């Protein structure tokens with residue numbers, strides 16, 4: 001799908017880190033888009049109209065003027081960032097970026113995003129939440145903190161999609177009852193990436 005003359009529409013829920021990832025990349029690149037607020041809590045991802053666009057019933061979803069439809073936050077980011085410095089040109093560094101993108105989807109997001117959603121949006125008490133979830137979050141944050149020791153960014157010494165994917169929910173860790181002050185490298189990196197993306201500090 002061509003981004004030239006782009007008339008891109010993003011279906012997204014503003015409370016969702018996955019959706020904000022797409023917004024961050026589009027804004028950084030100056031790609032114009034029409035944002036259609038699509039609430040997960042109001043089940044707007046489950047209407048017949050939305051399911052016709054994305055049978056998976058999930059946001060974010062991007063549609064393009066030439067008929068293309070793209071789901072999955074990291075896939076959309078990759079498309080929007082094609083050919084830019086947000087994706088390392090060096091093959092090894094690019095693979096390292098993918099390593100973190102896959103880890104984000106398989107290990108990070110299912111811990112931090114889920115704990116945040118259950119506590120903040122579903123209002124569950126600690127006794128109603130899977131007791132393994134918080135320890136998983138702590139392991140995720142410890143791994144990130146150790147990786148970031150002496151580093152400014154996850155890969156290549158500069159901002160890449162790995163940082164944008166990982167910052168999306170890490171910056172909301174406090175919503176999940178997690179204190180980033182216990183992870184000083186992560187805390188400093190979150191601030192750095194928020195500043196680079198020109199977004200407000202979430203905490």
Ligand SMILES: N[C@@H](CCC(=O)N[C@@H](CS)C(=O)NCC(=O)O)C(=O)O
Nearest residue numbers: 016018040045058059060072073074
């Ligand atoms: N792996 C997907 C996850 C998308 C996802 O879980 N979206 C949530 C909001 S963050 C959603 O639409 N949930 C609605 C539902 O599953 O009914 C991505 O990165 O885009």
